[in-house]
Amino acid sequence: MPEGLIVKALSGYYYVQGTEGGETMQCRARGIFKKRGESPLVGDRVIYGETENGEGTVDRILPRSSVLMRPPIANADLAVLVFSVIRPELNFTLLDKFLVHTEHAGLDSILVFTKMDRIPEGGAGDEIRRTVEEAAKLYSSIGYDVLLTSAHLGEGMDELRQALAGHINVFAGQSGVGKSSLVNALIPGLMLETNEISEKLGRGKHTTRHVEIRPLRDGGYVADTPGFSQLDFAELGIDDIGSCFREFRQLSAGCKFRGCTHTHEPKCAVLSAKEQGEIAASRYDNYVDFLAEWKENRRRY
Structure with missing residues (x-):
């Protein structure tokens, strides 16, 4: 039986691209998956077959090699975390939360700051530029590639294409940050729906309704995924959260106690680094907040 790649999932159907190319086949998943509590995901490499009515079965x-559930995609190896610098403004708590989840899933991540062309001149614009520069410096020092882009003007797009080549890339971020605009710029002729930010609500509408991966000219695939702004830590253990902060992970071997939470323990290498200014206060504060959120979720359930 042939092998293929699920490139789209929509309304109970899976669209499978054969390894030899050609047209995608619309497939249903066999009932055995439901019995096992499993579901095929976009990005899955599958064995599939054709039925008498011209459709197929997975x-x-x-x-x-990897699984993300929000957004639901398998075998992605690079997360492209998209955050706009204006409308909506940079949200570092959400950014760190995304990074915890991608680190836990075993994905490398690049940070893409969008809408650089929309920063106003003077006053407020100067403050935004300083914030962006400081953020780029901070996350680069931790080990993440940071790209400053404008899909409208084409700024940073060549660098982004180089970063994505050869990977199954998953784009993720809040609604309205410009994910679909970036994908439109990366794939000539593609016209994904985009929406401006709601003036009343201060956030974007969900313009992408399903997950689909599309081939890139330079190799690899890109996934445009439904925008979302809420993530929780239900699938993580308390030890996982600290290990998902790269700079904490490197330091934790120097902690006196195994399983150190980096909050109160004596001779904690992370706390020592924080006190000496070697760890950004914003990152540590978010870590503490994430621990509190995890504990609250545990009490609730």
């Missing part, structure tokens, strides 16, 4: 899911 018969087997091949081993996955």
